[in-house]
Amino acid sequence: MNFDFSDDQKFLRDEARKFLEAQCTSAHVRAVLDDDAMSHNDEVWQKIVEMGWLGAAIPEEFGGLGLGMLELCVIAEELGRVLAPVPFGSSAFFFAEAIKLAGTDEQKAEWLPKVADGTIVGCLATTEGPGALSAATVRTTAKDGTLTGTKVPVTDGDIATHAAVLAKEGSGAGIYIVALDQDGVSRKALKTIEPTRSHAEIKFDGASAARLGQETGNGMAVLDQVMNRGAVLLAFEQLGGASRCLEMATEYAKERHAFGRPIGGNQAIKHKLADIYVKNEVARSNAYYGAWALSTDAAELPEAAAAARVAASEAFWFASKENIQTHGGMGFTWEVDCHLYYRRAKLLAVQAGSPAVWKEKLVSALEAKNAA
Amino acid sequence: MDFTDSTEEAAFRAEANAFLSQHLQPKKGAASRSGNYLQRAKDWQKIKAENRFAQITWPKEIGGRGGSPMQQVIWNQEESKFDAPTGPFAIGLGMCVPTVIAFGSDEHKKRYVQKALFGEEIWCQLFSEPAAGSDVAGLKTKAVKDGDDWVINGQKVWTSGAHYSDYGILLVRTDPDVPKHKGLTMFIVDMNQEGVDVRPIHQASGGSEFNEVYFTDVRIPDSDRLGEPGMGWKVALVTLMNERLAVGGSPGPDWAEIMDYARSSGSMSDQAFRAKLADWYVAAQGYKLTKFRTQTALSKGETPGPENSIGKVITANHLQDICNSAIEMQDHYGIISDKDHAPADAIFQESFMWAPGLRIAGGTDEILKNIIAERVLGLPQDVRVDKDKPFSAF
Numbered sequence: 001m002n003f004d005f006s007d008d009q010k011f012l013r014d015e016a017r018k019f020l021e022a023q024c025t026s027a028h029v030r031a032v033l034d035d036d037a038m039s040h041n042d043e044v045w046q047k048i049v050e051m052g053w054l055g056a057a058i059p060e061e062f063g064g065l066g067l068g069m070l071e072l073c074v075i076a077e078e079l080g081r082v083l084a085p086v087p088f089g090s091s092a093f094f095f096a097e098a099i100k101l102a103g104t105d106e107q108k109a110e111w112l113p114k115v116a117d118g119t120i121v122g123c124l125a126t127t128e129g130p131g132a133l134s135a136a137t138v139r140t141t142a143k144d145g146t147l148t149g150t151k152v153p154v155t156d157g158d159i160a161t162h163a164a165v166l167a168k169e170g171s172g173a174g175i176y177i178v179a180l181d182q183d184g185v186s187r188k189a190l191k192t193i194e195p196t197r198s199h200a201e202i203k204f205d206g207a208s209a210a211r212l213g214q215e216t217g218n219g220m221a222v223l224d225q226v227m228n229r230g231a232v233l234l235a236f237e238q239l240g241g242a243s244r245c246l247e248m249a250t251e252y253a254k255e256r257h258a259f260g261r262p263i264g265g266n267q268a269i270k271h272k273l274a275d276i277y278v279k280n281e282v283a284r285s286n287a288y289y290g291a292w293a294l295s296t297d298a299a300e301l302p303e304a305a306a307a308a309r310v311a312a313s314e315a316f317w318f319a320s321k322e323n324i325q326t327h328g329g330m331g332f333t334w335e336v337d338c339h340l341y342y343r344r345a346k347l348l349a350v351q352a353g354s355p356a357v358w359k360e361k362l363v364s365a366l367e368a369k370n371a372a
Numbered sequence: 373m374d375f376t377d378s379t380e381e382a383a384f385r386a387e388a389n390a391f392l393s394q395h396l397q398p399k400k401g402a403a404s405r406s407g408n409y410l411q412r413a414k415d416w417q418k419i420k421a422e423n424r425f426a427q428i429t430w431p432k433e434i435g436g437r438g439g440s441p442m443q444q445v446i447w448n449q450e451e452s453k454f455d456a457p458t459g460p461f462a463i464g465l466g467m468c469v470p471t472v473i474a475f476g477s478d479e480h481k482k483r484y485v486q487k488a489l490f491g492e493e494i495w496c497q498l499f500s501e502p503a504a505g506s507d508v509a510g511l512k513t514k515a516v517k518d519g520d521d522w523v524i525n526g527q528k529v530w531t532s533g534a535h536y537s538d539y540g541i542l543l544v545r546t547d548p549d550v551p552k553h554k555g556l557t558m559f560i561v562d563m564n565q566e567g568v569d570v571r572p573i574h575q576a577s578g579g580s581e582f583n584e585v586y587f588t589d590v591r592i593p594d595s596d597r598l599g600e601p602g603m604g605w606k607v608a609l610v611t612l613m614n615e616r617l618a619v620g621g622s623p624g625p626d627w628a629e630i631m632d633y634a635r636s637s638g639s640m641s642d643q644a645f646r647a648k649l650a651d652w653y654v655a656a657q658g659y660k661l662t663k664f665r666t667q668t669a670l671s672k673g674e675t676p677g678p679e680n681s682i683g684k685v686i687t688a689n690h691l692q693d694i695c696n697s698a699i700e701m702q703d704h705y706g707i708i709s710d711k712d713h714a715p716a717d718a719i720f721q722e723s724f725m726w727a728p729g730l731r732i733a734g735g736t737d738e739i740l741k742n743i744i745a746e747r748v749l750g751l752p753q754d755v756r757v758d759k760d761k762p763f764s765a766f
Contacts, residue, residue, distance in 0.1 A: 001381070001442075001671050002374050003664040070373065250749045265752035267738070270745035277744050278682045282658030285679075289661050292373040303653075311654045359650035366631065366653065367640070 003288060009074050012067075016053075016078040023047050024082045026337050032085040032196045033340065039159045039189065039198035045086040046118075054092050055116030058100070063113030069229075069295040073236045073287070080240025083344050085196040087121050087156035093233040094226060094352075095122025098164045098175060101229070102213040102222045111162070111177070123160035124230075125151035125202060126223065132357050133166075135173055135220050140204060142167040142176055142211070146184070147204040155351055157200030158189045164212065165204070172217025175226075176209035184208065194347040196340065228305040230352050232290035235305075235312035238348050239280070239287050242312070245319035245341050246276045249326040256328075269326060276319045283308075283315035303369065306362035313349040313358070320345035375664070377446075381671065384443050388425065388450045395419055396454040404455050410536055413457040417491025426489055427465060434473070434481070435489045442670040463532055464488055464495030468541045471611045472560065475598040480560065484539065496537035498528040498561070498585060499608060505530075505732075506739045508543075509552045509605055510758075513587060515544040515559070522546070522559065522597075524567075524590040530733075534570045534583040537563050542592075543608050546601050548764040555763055556604030560596040567591075577725040623730070624691045624723035625716070627652040630698050633716055639701050652694055659686045678748040684730075685740050692727035695720045 005013070024044045032038045048054070057072040058064025065071075072092065079088055096115045099107055114120040126133055128140065128151060140149025147167055154163065157180075165176045180187065184207030190199045213222070250273055253264030263269050290308030293301040320342040324331035331338040349355060377385055395416070420426040421435060428444040430436020437443070451458065469488045472480055487493040504511035513526025524544060534540070540561045547555035561568070567590035572580040599607040631649055634640050662679050669676040698720035699706035708714045709721035731737050745751045758766055 001377065001664060001667045003661065003668045004373070246749075250751065253751060261755075262752050264745075265754065267742065267754065270749075270751050270754075271738070271741040273749055273751065274685075274741035274744040277748060278685055281662055281679045281682050282655060282686070285658050285661035285665060286654060288373070288665070289657065292375075295373065306650075307654050307657050310650055311658060314654075356647065359647045362650045362653060363646045366649075370628075370631070 003292070005070060005074060009070055012071055013074045013078060016075055017081070019047075019051065020078055020082045020084065024084050026340075029083050029085050029196050029337075029340060036195075040087060040156070041085045044084065048084070048086060048088060049118030052116070054088065054096075054118060055112075057092070058096060058112050058116045062108055063116040065116075069232075070291055072233060073291045073294070076233045076236035077240040077243075080237035080344075080348075081244045083196060083241065083340055087123065087159045087197075089230075089234065089237060090123040090156035090160060091115055091121050093230045094124035095160075095162070095164050097229045097233075098124065098212060098222070098226045099177075101225055102175065104213060107177070107210075107212065120161045121156070121159055123154055123156045123163050124226070125154040125157065125163045126166045127151065127153060132354065138166055138168050138173055140165065140167045142169045142174055142209060145208055145210065146206045147176055147178060147209045148206055150201065150203045152201040153190050153192065153199040154187075154202050155197060155199055155347075157202050158187050158198050163202065165209065166219055166223055167209075169211070169219070170217055173219030173223075174216060175212040175219050175222055177212055178204065178207055178209040182207055192347070194343040196344070197347060227352055228301050229294060231305040231309040231358065232287070232294045234348055234352055235283070235287045235290055235308035238312035238316040238345070239283050241341055241344055241348070242276075242280050242283060242316040242319040245316070245323040245338075246273065246280055248338065248341075249273055249276065249319075249323045252327055252330075263326075272322050272326065276315075276322055279311075279315040279318050283311040286311040303362055303365040306358045306365060309353075309358045310355055310362060313355045316341075316345040317349055378671065381442060381446060384439075385446050385450060388447050391423060391425060392450055392454050392456075396456055399453060399455045404457075409457055410460060413460045414491040414494075416457050417461050417489075421490045430489075434485055440670070440673070442667065445667050445670060460494050460533055460536060461488075461491065463497055464493075464537070467611045468495035468497055468539075471541055471558070471598060471607060474610050475558070475607050476560070477595070479595075480598075484560070493538040494533060494536055496531050496534045496540040496563070497611065498531055498534075498540045498542040499611075500530045501527060502529050506736055508608070509556065510763075511543060511545060511556070513542075513544045514548070515546045515557060515592070517546075517594075518591075520594050521591045522557075522594060524559075524561070524587040524592060526587050528585040528587075529573070529582075531570075531583045531585050532581060534563065534585050535572060539563060540585075541598065541611065542587075543604050545763065546604075549762045550602070551760055552758060552763040553605045554602055556608070557601045558598040558604040558607040559592045560598060561590070561592055565590065575729065577722075577729060623687075624726065625694060625698070625719045626690075627656050627694070629716060629719065630694050633698060633720075634701065637701065637715070645697070645701070648697060652690065655686055655690050659683060659690075678744075681740070681744050681748060684734065685737060685744075688727065688731040688737065691723055691730060695724035695727055699724060 028041050028044050032041050052065050053075050055064030056067045056075055057069050060066035099111050115122055128137060147165060161180055163178050163180055165178050167174055167176050184205050187200045187202045190201055192199045253269050254262050256263050286308045290304045293304035324338040324342055327338050330336050424437045427436045428439040428447050429441055432438040465488060469485060472484055488495060499508050501511045515522040515524050540563050542559045542561040543556055545555050546557040567588045569586040571584045573582045573584055574580055627649060634645060639645055662682060666676040666680045709718045711718045714721055746753055
């Protein structure tokens, strides 16, 4: 039984935490929050690029560090703790994983080294409107190497240089790699509830695009696998945020006095924080299992990823809202960071399929596994 | 990360499994209570002790195996796969006898430890009282010194196994004029002596697993005191340290059982049910996988983190919720607990009535959350208005 990260991975975590606590402070996040013209914090981004973390799970032959998925999970958790206002997840969790999973050797050689060294920034463009994503909701169409249609919202869509785009092709769907700086592409930044991560509407009007992989019509199946991989990584990012919320709430409950004593001495607060702790530990254990499944390409990945995602979405949501509540009126001010976590919690909960979508995926996986 | 045993762990697991296969039948469903359960339990305990599979972590000198906590975990996992009658010894060997070993005299250890280990004598724990549950230090059963004896009067409650126990560890008040934690003393008590009256409790679930125990002028020699007079609370904490780990298991139907029922009854198409099933799976996995994290620490020879404190908070509510949903899924029919009619041998109905007790036994939900808040998160203790005042003032 070795259900924990290795000493090397824990060392990486400690180093990443030290680095980010110094280089990605609340002030760095708030710079993006308070400036509508800022899509992300490029100063923080360049430092993260220099650390090589984008290539943590990219093989050395494709210009990465070749560490592995567990190391990427460790980094994801630390980025989540500090609400890193950078397009890391879009590029490393979704764009790179899609290429690793479905790309041809030529595509891997072309794109992965550029993701790893930050030459390009990738994003994943799937959603076109309200409601859960399905083959029926995709209207963007691929034809003869061009794309036409609109994706909205695309996380980091106005920062990215390239997008992996889900599009109809024939009777199925495909994922297409598109350069976003061409004439056939126009993008517009969107106002969202999470201004520290930028979102765009992207219109494709005959933009030239290359299908990921050689097989046609299997886009939804590929996307499903990409989402399983991204879900585990996002779960770690969510877990980092949820852990930080519990720390913030606990610190505040110890120092804030009301009725002559710290509010954290009252059971209403103690039990609330204990509830957060329990949800966070449930999320952590499920995330670890997802990490195991991801790093070993286990057959259990679909249910492990879904459970990790459901648990982490619930934990971060609960921790972020009760963190505000514990802070009372102070928690509802712009200047206190509580709302930043509340915003990020909701973005990460719906960014790659809402909890309802993942609960359904989980139950479907359990049904498939225990087929009568 | 991996879930496989180390070479040594695998070897021990194989040894344990081979031994168990030799003596027991594989378990089908719940452990069998048939036949003379108590005698079967005593016989099985003797066989385990003779082969040094009882109390794996105890030193060899006192009959243990001198093994690691991880080996104890492996043994428990393997033993639970068999129809092993272990219930009557869990509290005695898990909580009472370790207290005797920690605080008893050499004579006590010689007299009691081997007899308990080899299944000849059963122990119970006498702490809770009608007016002292979560606040157990508020207990009122009193002991008054009379020559070389102490004379005990009072009542204990929720004592598991008192009706078949030979000895108990008994926490009583010896000084009411000091603050409550400082006036307690622990004793070894012979349960078969005059003045000890054991009466089964008729539980809300209909069963009678627990007892009330009345003490009327019961005499205990001073030599059967564990620790100094007034030190009883410190002794009790050693006893209680092990309790919450012992009560943490999941003792009833889980997501897989309700999913089986839903499939057989055509309820899998209900979207609301599917969402709840996902939540149950996540919680059950969270509990199971958190134990794996604890075992990982044990396997590495490290002290486990505080994460195992979430166990009973999750499992008790989880069980209650699943049983409630299973009954509601059956609509009006769900009230039937007659096994001739009720699906799944009425496990949902039975556990529905047991679940409220599980949320209370071994620390209520509220006390467990206090413990997480105070010991894990470091939040201030609750207001204790009786803290520094003599017990007799209240």
